[in-house]
Amino acid sequence: MKIGSEEQLKTLLRTRGLRFTPDRLRVFRALADTPQPLSVPALINIVAPDGVNQATVYRTVEQFLALAVVQTVLLHDGVVGYELVPPFSSHHHHFICLDCGNVQDLPADRVDSALTKSLQGLGLKAVGHKVDIYGQCEKCHEDTD
Amino acid sequence: MKIGSEEQLKTLLRTRGLRFTPDRLRVFRALADTPQPLSVPALINIVAPDGVNQATVYRTVEQFLALAVVQTVLLHDGVVGYELVPPFSSHHHHFICLDCGNVQDLPADRVDSALTKSLQGLGLKAVGHKVDIYGQCEKCHEDTD
DNA sequence: TTTTTTGCAAAGATTTTGCACCTTA
């Protein structure tokens, strides 16, 4: 799937008259290879050793956001993170453990239809959503029993 | 309800050995009086004219977060905002208009039970959640028809 | 070659900190 995603990114960029550069690919791969959302400073830590300038990271993230390649996510400590969105990654939600702070992906299909139904009759037209659920993950739940 | 909430804040602070000060009350009221979540700089704009120092605002927000008086919310433009949580404000979710960026409160009861059910069998214990739904608000939806 | 992207380095904004003084309980 990784190669395919990179091809899709390439196509998307070119469609918009933008260029598929090594730096953009490095940022994209950092996001694709990391199972948690990343803040910009965290991204910088990953790609700076490869020679990507910090200003480039900021500019790339902003572009990816405009292109809907990534979306913002609020991390447990109140920091803003970025993660790939479909079709660059699978649609999912987050379960945030209140004990250990771990953010784990949650398959989306279990909550999506119910959510859509809940808006009926409000005059709102939903095109997407983000769900974060807080609690105790399996491991931390066992610890307190 | 406002007076009651302030009493509750006072009690909570004292229970933890903390003090109920004029500055903390000013920050609390700024949050209570504003229907949208506020970023720290936005909070500073509101309370600085009353003589609250910016360092105090940062320290107060951090305390309120630790006390679970407020929670973080990701605003439309990728900025982190803070808002009161129950019992200091009613439980609700957000509807974010993709056209105008407006963040409106959504009554929570329509989505809560469905969400809870969706976790069954996953070994996760949910104690809370945050739901943000994106789309077009009634007004913007009309504009495009 | 044309247009976009990047590096650099400075400016600007946001956030954190230490410590002396002030306030609450």
Added chain:
DNA sequence: TAAGGTGCAAAATCTTTGCAAAAAA
């Protein structure tokens, strides 16, 4: 009075910007 809170001002971080050089198409 004791313990916690605040102001101040500097430092540390994080983010943005302008422009010349480099790279993509």
